[in-house]
Amino acid sequence: MIPGTFEYHRPKSVAEAAKLLRKSKDGRVLAGGHSLLPMMKLRMTEPSALIDLGAIAALRGIKKTGTKLVIGAMTTQHELLASALVAKNLPILHETAILIADPQVRYVGTIGGNVANGDPGNDMPAVMMALDATYKIAGPTKARVVKARAFYKGSYETALKAGEIVTAIEIPVPGKHGFAYEKLKRKVGDYATAAAAVLITLKAGKIAACAIALTNLAPTPLLAEAAAAALVGRAPDDAAISAAVAAARKIMDPANDTRGTPAYRKSVGGIYVERAIKRAIARAAG
Amino acid sequence: MSKTHVKFKLNGAAAEGMCEPRTLLVHFIRENLSITGTHIGCETTHCGACTVDLNGKSVKSCTLLAVQAQGADVVTIEGMANADGTLGALQEGFRQMHGLQCGYCTPGMIVRAHRLLKENPKPTDEEIRFGIAGNLCRCTGYQNIVKAIQHAAAKLRGEEYLEAAE
Ligand SMILES: Cc1cc2nc3c(=O)[nH]c(=O)nc-3n(C[C@H](O)[C@H](O)[C@H](O)COP(=O)(O)OP(=O)(O)OC[C@H]3O[C@@H](n4cnc5c(N)ncnc54)[C@H](O)[C@@H]3O)c2cc1C
Ligand code: FES
Ligand code: FES
Numbered sequence: 001m002i003p004g005t006f007e008y009h010r011p012k013s014v015a016e017a018a019k020l021l022r023k024s025k026d027g028r029v030l031a032g033g034h035s036l037l038p039m040m041k042l043r044m045t046e047p048s049a050l051i052d053l054g055a056i057a058a059l060r061g062i063k064k065t066g067t068k069l070v071i072g073a074m075t076t077q078h079e080l081l082a083s084a085l086v087a088k089n090l091p092i093l094h095e096t097a098i099l100i101a102d103p104q105v106r107y108v109g110t111i112g113g114n115v116a117n118g119d120p121g122n123d124m125p126a127v128m129m130a131l132d133a134t135y136k137i138a139g140p141t142k143a144r145v146v147k148a149r150a151f152y153k154g155s156y157e158t159a160l161k162a163g164e165i166v167t168a169i170e171i172p173v174p175g176k177h178g179f180a181y182e183k184l185k186r187k188v189g190d191y192a193t194a195a196a197a198v199l200i201t202l203k204a205g206k207i208a209a210c211a212i213a214l215t216n217l218a219p220t221p222l223l224a225e226a227a228a229a230a231l232v233g234r235a236p237d238d239a240a241i242s243a244a245v246a247a248a249r250k251i252m253d254p255a256n257d258t259r260g261t262p263a264y265r266k267s268v269g270g271i272y273v274e275r276a277i278k279r280a281i282a283r284a285a286g
Numbered sequence: 287m288s289k290t291h292v293k294f295k296l297n298g299a300a301a302e303g304m305c306e307p308r309t310l311l312v313h314f315i316r317e318n319l320s321i322t323g324t325h326i327g328c329e330t331t332h333c334g335a336c337t338v339d340l341n342g343k344s345v346k347s348c349t350l351l352a353v354q355a356q357g358a359d360v361v362t363i364e365g366m367a368n369a370d371g372t373l374g375a376l377q378e379g380f381r382q383m384h385g386l387q388c389g390y391c392t393p394g395m396i397v398r399a400h401r402l403l404k405e406n407p408k409p410t411d412e413e414i415r416f417g418i419a420g421n422l423c424r425c426t427g428y429q430n431i432v433k434a435i436q437h438a439a440a441k442l443r444g445e446e447y448l449e450a451a452e
Binding site: 001002003004005006007008010030033034037038041050052054078101102103104105107108188189 | 290306307308309310313329330331332334337343344345346349350351353354356398402416417418419420
């Protein structure tokens with residue numbers, strides 16, 4: 001199985017990439033290619049040009065500026081896992097990246113590709129929503145930023161406009177917190193049947209702050225705001241957790257596919273939200 | 287579609303050829319360069335039979351374009367033997383521990399294990415299983431593959447591996 005024909009470009013700068021993208025009729029940027037090339041082989045997409053971001057050094061790397069971690073779009077999952085900065089400041093990214101695909105895919109799959117792809121099965125988007133990350137975007141005219149929480153519009157539909165490129169992801173580093181990414185998958189390397197990202201801060205025995213987001217339980221990743229609100233201000237006990245799980249289940253709208261029926265996925269979705277909350281609470285307390 | 291000149295280092299020697307941008311790296315290596323040790327199992331990024339080492343990373347060569355390997359350092363199963371032609375540590379480990387039956391997955395397994403041992407010279411069995419999670423084997427049940435990789439790891443550390451194959 002090979003992709004259809006296309007023109008191939010390998011620019012050295014974001015400006016050049018944006019120019020090539022603008023000039024091409026329906027060109028796409030190529031990051032790790034581990035979502036795009038499989039789709040092209042299946043003719044689910046047939047771009048006339050691929051603009052390979054692989055040679056643009058400015059799109060790589062992880063740095064801390066003030067209270068934010070800034071991750072270049074072409075940083076691979078493997079590089080995230082190897083980063084001491086990530087391990088120290090945003091351990092939930094480590095926990096998530098290691099559940100994505102398999103070693104070979106993680107060596108090439110990028111964080112930019114993962115968040116820009118728009119597949120509801122991708123794991124990073126929900127985590128970015130929970131963390132309240134911001135995507136930095138370069139475009140044909142001027143640069144702009146979009147919050148992860150406002151980026152996902154539908155299955156494979158995002159706020160990205162034609163000709164735009166995600167250049168970096170900016171994540172506010174939370175203070176002392178508990179976190180968890182709980183993912184149910186059929187086998188190693190599979191996309192989530194259901195998954196949940198949870199961040200929790202405890203103060204004086206009560207939940208002071210909480211964010212919950214869901215993967216592959218609707219056409220887009222979901223920020224479960226009512227579920228988080230059900231926990232804030234309360235002691236981390238079973239009653240509060242049950243209320244949060246019920247609120248999370250209410251917004252789930254999973255597809256009926258080979259990973260299960262909507263009823264099954266909502267059922268296990270709730271269980272994974274519960275597990276994630278409990279683990280985040282234990283870590284926040286520890 | 288016009289062809290592009292692709293040039294990279296393959297198992298230490300210069301390799302080059304002309305191909306369309308859509309040509310997959312595995313096809314370029316097998317068909318243009320006639321180096322056929324790398325196998326194609328699924329061609330859909332799942333089985334790992336096509337694994338090659340590219341700039342120090344294990345990658346599935348059915349899901350990379352040959353043009354993406356421009357200027358890279360590529361190593362395939364043909365690059366795993368010792369310089370004098372004798373079996374490399376991993377090849378020897380797979381032989382001693384019966385790490386293969388039909389052998390279809392073996393080129394990908396060995397090339398993946400090569401990078402795994404470079405990154406982690408003393409892995410636990412569990413770390414090996416996690417590290418080869420992108421490589422499927424339909425024959426062995428993996429037990430002897432794990433032992434084969436431990437055999438090689440021990441040899442590379444100058445130690446003896448005392449366990450027997452299953
Ligand atoms: C066997 C297998 C299992 C997998 N399992 C999982 C899993 O469990 N969880 C998971 O999350 N993913 C999984 N993936 C997908 C993998 O993580 C991809 O690498 C990821 O979805 C896309 O990243 P990429 O760098 O490969 O992007 P590409 O495939 O190159 O691009 C994907 C899309 O995003 C666009 N794009 C890429 N980068 C940018 C950018 N900087 N700006 C704008 N648009 C951009 C491209 O044009 C394309 O439309 C799996 C893939 C495989 C092959
Ligand atoms: S042939 Fe490449 S992963 Fe199966
Ligand atoms: S030995 Fe037959 S597939 Fe592994």
